[in-house]
Amino acid sequence: MTREEERAVIERVLAGDGQAFEALVKANEKGVYNLALRMLGNAQDALDASQEAFFRAYKALGRFRGDSKFSVWLYRLTSNVCLDMLRRAGRYDETSLTGEDEEDMPLPDSRFDPQTALERSEVRRAVREGLDKLDPIFRQALVLRDVSGLSYDEIGQALDLEPGTVKSRIFRARRKLAAYLMADGNIFAPEPSKDERKGGGEDA
């Protein structure tokens, strides 16, 4: 859907044609659903979050001014719905966040051998598991980048962050996931990490 087409549909919805909203749902449901799926880790929650996000978008449609892409605005809503759900489920506690000061992961053990890389499906499983262990704010940035396909700037718009912060969160998320991947699959036993020394629960 081009931005012009989007605009036209939005106008119709705002003029009272609620059913016209379906075109916006259809055009964006895959992106929204996969964002929610990677944020929440299971299909039922992802479905609930996606529907809630679309419904919020419908109700707040008049606030969308076209400054960003519609999808970026929608992903922002989705991402907030997901954080709300994680918060309610006790899986996200902002007060414990160390945020940007979070300590770096140590370089992983070097026994990972690309030649014996995990099967692709195994990699996916490991990545999903690793994602679930990431701090939600890091997961959010990474998922918006690699699942939703947003640029640093767009993620910055969606999350009200500076592009530099976005870049840093994505980098840290990747490094944690990479370390998790290398530690997974019985390639080697994970080394004790600095996280443990600190007693942090954010190791991935």
Next chain:
Amino acid sequence: MRDHEYYQELMSRLLDEGLTAKEERELKEHVRACPECAKLFSAFSAVTVSLREDMAEPPAELSRGVMDRIAADKEERPKVIHVQRPELERERPKRRQRRGWTGLAAAACLVLVIGGGAFWFLRDKKSLSTDGAAPEAAMMRAADNAPVAGTGEAEDVPEAASIESDMAEDAAMPMTAEAAMATPAPSPTATPAPEPLTVMDVARRDVGTIAAEDIPAFTALLEGGEVIGGAQGDWEFLFSVTYGDREISFATDENEKRLVWWDGNTPVTAAHGSLDTLRDMIELSEAPLPQ
């Protein structure tokens, strides 16, 4: 040699926006020389490719559920509310104008919240005290623009154009918020009470009414607002009201601490009240504050 983190950041950027030729060369050289980073780079790539490829098809019930919910939710309206007002007369006798605006920091704003949305009217305060004469459109003002007002048929919202007698309002209308709050019944001249305002949405449907007795209170609430300079930063758009060929937009700032309005597209004036003011107004409408 730079530290490993430098090269690892390059890896991450390479996967996103790409690197400069120089950076790419640096990274390649380092990865060749550093087995640790080489392995990490493999893992970085595996993670990224996996995330980008691992896309699920959304279940069919997703869109169905959304559309059912929308259909079942007839009370919900889109948030942009246009209140069509009659074309405004451009000229207004100066004498009346001056007197009419005495004591007004800004145009009176009325808010009505229905089903989670906020609907505002901008009105000239004095049009709120009425004696049942010819309908006159409410006045609006933004910044120092000269207020324009006029008589009109008020075709779309006849009730909204509450009746204004020529001069009676000057004596009639309380000039302070407290007075207005304390004196919801309009005027010592004992003219008929103002008629309720009908709020219409973009499709010209009635979406609500502001009761006549609430009008002075609504009006007074917004008068506590302070007028400041141009709006800065990001503002959360709420809705707009069209008034003849003018459009007044309302917004709150990102923390919903302030209310602001624009005349047209220019945020020349930001008249703002506190969030408490907004809450008060919403409470008056007996509708919940939208979350």
